[in-house]
Amino acid sequence: MGFPAASARAFQYGLGIFTLTALIGLVNATKIIGNLDQNTLLTHLHSGTLGWITMGVFGIAIALFAREGVRAPAVTLSALATAAYVIAFWSGNFFARALFGTIMLATIFGWWAWVVYRSNTEGFSKLSNPKFAMLLGLTTLVIGSTVGVIIQIQFALNAVSDQTGNLIGTHASAQVGGYLILVATGIIEWLLLGERRTTGGLVQSVLLFLAGIALALGQLLGITPLLLVTNVLQVVATVMVVVRLGPAVMKTAWGAASGMRHEAIVPLYLVIGVVLVVALVQQIIAAQGDIGRVPPGLIHSLDHTFFVGVMTNALFGAILAATQDRPRIWPWADHLIFWGLNVGVLSFTAVLVFVGSSTGAAAFSHPVSYTAPIMGLAALLGIATLSMRLSSAPAAQRAASPA
Ligand code: HEM
Ligand code: HEM
Structure with a gap:
C-alpha cells in the first residue's frame, strides 16, 4: 500500500x-x-x-x-x-462566497474528472471495491457541490425563495448521506481488507450511491416515499458493511497503536449514523417536511457522527498507515488521540440526542461544554502529532542521506 x-x-x-x-x-x-x-x-x-x-x-x-x-x-x-x-x-460576503464557491466547484470537478479518466484507463469493469466507492463518492460530491453553488448564487443575486431552503436540504443530504458514506466505506475497506473486486462490494457501493441520490431528490422535490427508500437502501448497505468487514473488525487489536483501530471503529458509527438518519426521516415526515421543526440536536448529532466518528477516524487511520515508516514522534499521543476522539464524539453526540443542542446556552452550563472538548482536544493532539510525523523523512530516505 x-x-x-x-x-x-x-x-x-x-x-x-x-x-x-x-x-x-x-x-x-x-x-x-x-x-x-x-x-x-x-x-x-x-x-x-x-x-x-x-x-x-x-x-x-x-x-x-x-x-x-x-x-x-x-x-x-x-x-x-x-x-x-x-x-x-x-x-459573510455573498459575492465572495459565490465566486470562491464556483472556484471550489471547479477544483472538485477537476479531481472527479481525473478519477474518471484514471478509472477509464484502468477499465471500469476492473476497478477494485475501494476505487469504485471513491468514483461514486466523488460523483455525488460534484452533484452536491453544484447544488451548493446554485444556493450561493441565489444568495448573491438576492433571489432567495422557499426553493432555497429545499436546495440547502438537498445539498446537505447529497454531501453527508451520499458522498461521505461512500468514500468512508471505500477507505476502511481498502485499509482493512486491501484492494479486491467482489460482487458484494460493488452492490454495497451502488446501494449507497442510490441512497444518497434518493435522499437528495426526496429533499428537493418533497417526495416522502423517496426518503423511506433511502432508509431501506442505507439499512441494507450498512448490514452489508458489517457482514463484509465484520471478521476483520473482530480481529482488531484495540490496544495496539496503529491506524487499524481507527478504521475498525468506523462501522460502529455507520450503524449509529443510519439509526440517526432513520430517526431524522421520521421527524421530517412528522414535521410535514418542515426541517425547521426537527430538533437541531438530532441534526448536529448526525453531523458529528459522520464528520468525526466516520471521517476523522478513517482519515487519522489512513495518515497513521501513511507514516508507518517514519519516526513515531510523540508515541504516547496515539492512545490519547484514539480514546479521546472516540469517547469524546460518543458522549457529545449522545448529549445532543438526549439533552439537545447547546445553542443559546450560557458558558459551561450545558453538558456539551464538558463532552465536546474531549473530542476537540483529542483532535488538536491528533493534528499536531500527525503533522509532525508527516513532515519527517521516511526511514529509508534517512538511512540513504549522509549523516
Ligand atoms: C463546492 C462545495 C460546496 C459549496 C459551494 C457549498 C455551499 C453551501 C451553502 C451555500 C450552504 C448554505 C449556507 C447558508 O445556510 O447560508 C451550505 C450548507 C451546508 N453544507 Fe455546503 N458547500 C460545499 C461543500 C460541502 C461539503 C463537502 C459538505 C459535506 C460533506 C457540505 C455540507 C453542508 C451542510 C451539512 C450544510 C448545512 C445545511 C443546513 O443548514 O441544514 N457542504 N453549503
Ligand atoms: C470535520 C469536522 C467537523 C464538522 C464538519 C463540524 C460541523 C458542525 C456543524 C454542521 C454544526 C452545526 C452548526 C449550526 O449550529 O448550524 C456544528 C456544531 C458544533 N460543533 Fe462541529 N464539526 C466538526 C468538528 C467539531 C469538533 C472537532 C468540535 C470540537 C469541540 C466541534 C464542536 C461543535 C459544537 C460544540 C457544536 C454545537 C453543537 C450543539 O450544541 O448543537 N465540532 N459542527
Whole structure:
C-alpha cells in the first residue's frame, strides 16, 4: 500500500485547516465568548467538510489512483482554493462566497474528472471495491457541490425563495448521506481488507450511491416515499458493511497503536449514523417536511457522527498507515488521540440526542461544554502529532542521506 508524497501533502493541508474547525468547535462548546454567529458556524462546517475531509479524500484518491508515476492534480492549488472559500464563508460576503464557491466547484470537478479518466484507463469493469466507492463518492460530491453553488448564487443575486431552503436540504443530504458514506466505506475497506473486486462490494457501493441520490431528490422535490427508500437502501448497505468487514473488525487489536483501530471503529458509527438518519426521516415526515421543526440536536448529532466518528477516524487511520515508516514522534499521543476522539464524539453526540443542542446556552452550563472538548482536544493532539510525523523523512530516505 503506497502513499505518494502528494498524498502526504494533501493530508498536511487538511490537518492545517482542521485546526480552525477544532478551535471554533471548542469556543462553541464552552461558549466562552457567547453564541457564535452564522458566518462562524458555516466556517466551522466547511473548514471541516472541505478543508479537512475533502483535502484528506483527495490525498486518498492520489494513493489509490496515482501509482506508477502518474501525475495527480495540483494539491497546493486545491488547498488554496479551499482555504479561500473557507475565508469567504467567514467574511459573510455573498459575492465572495459565490465566486470562491464556483472556484471550489471547479477544483472538485477537476479531481472527479481525473478519477474518471484514471478509472477509464484502468477499465471500469476492473476497478477494485475501494476505487469504485471513491468514483461514486466523488460523483455525488460534484452533484452536491453544484447544488451548493446554485444556493450561493441565489444568495448573491438576492433571489432567495422557499426553493432555497429545499436546495440547502438537498445539498446537505447529497454531501453527508451520499458522498461521505461512500468514500468512508471505500477507505476502511481498502485499509482493512486491501484492494479486491467482489460482487458484494460493488452492490454495497451502488446501494449507497442510490441512497444518497434518493435522499437528495426526496429533499428537493418533497417526495416522502423517496426518503423511506433511502432508509431501506442505507439499512441494507450498512448490514452489508458489517457482514463484509465484520471478521476483520473482530480481529482488531484495540490496544495496539496503529491506524487499524481507527478504521475498525468506523462501522460502529455507520450503524449509529443510519439509526440517526432513520430517526431524522421520521421527524421530517412528522414535521410535514418542515426541517425547521426537527430538533437541531438530532441534526448536529448526525453531523458529528459522520464528520468525526466516520471521517476523522478513517482519515487519522489512513495518515497513521501513511507514516508507518517514519519516526513515531510523540508515541504516547496515539492512545490519547484514539480514546479521546472516540469517547469524546460518543458522549457529545449522545448529549445532543438526549439533552439537545447547546445553542443559546450560557458558558459551561450545558453538558456539551464538558463532552465536546474531549473530542476537540483529542483532535488538536491528533493534528499536531500527525503533522509532525508527516513532515519527517521516511526511514529509508534517512538511512540513504549522509549523516
Ligand atoms: C463546492 C462545495 C460546496 C459549496 C459551494 C457549498 C455551499 C453551501 C451553502 C451555500 C450552504 C448554505 C449556507 C447558508 O445556510 O447560508 C451550505 C450548507 C451546508 N453544507 Fe455546503 N458547500 C460545499 C461543500 C460541502 C461539503 C463537502 C459538505 C459535506 C460533506 C457540505 C455540507 C453542508 C451542510 C451539512 C450544510 C448545512 C445545511 C443546513 O443548514 O441544514 N457542504 N453549503
Ligand atoms: C470535520 C469536522 C467537523 C464538522 C464538519 C463540524 C460541523 C458542525 C456543524 C454542521 C454544526 C452545526 C452548526 C449550526 O449550529 O448550524 C456544528 C456544531 C458544533 N460543533 Fe462541529 N464539526 C466538526 C468538528 C467539531 C469538533 C472537532 C468540535 C470540537 C469541540 C466541534 C464542536 C461543535 C459544537 C460544540 C457544536 C454545537 C453543537 C450543539 O450544541 O448543537 N465540532 N459542527
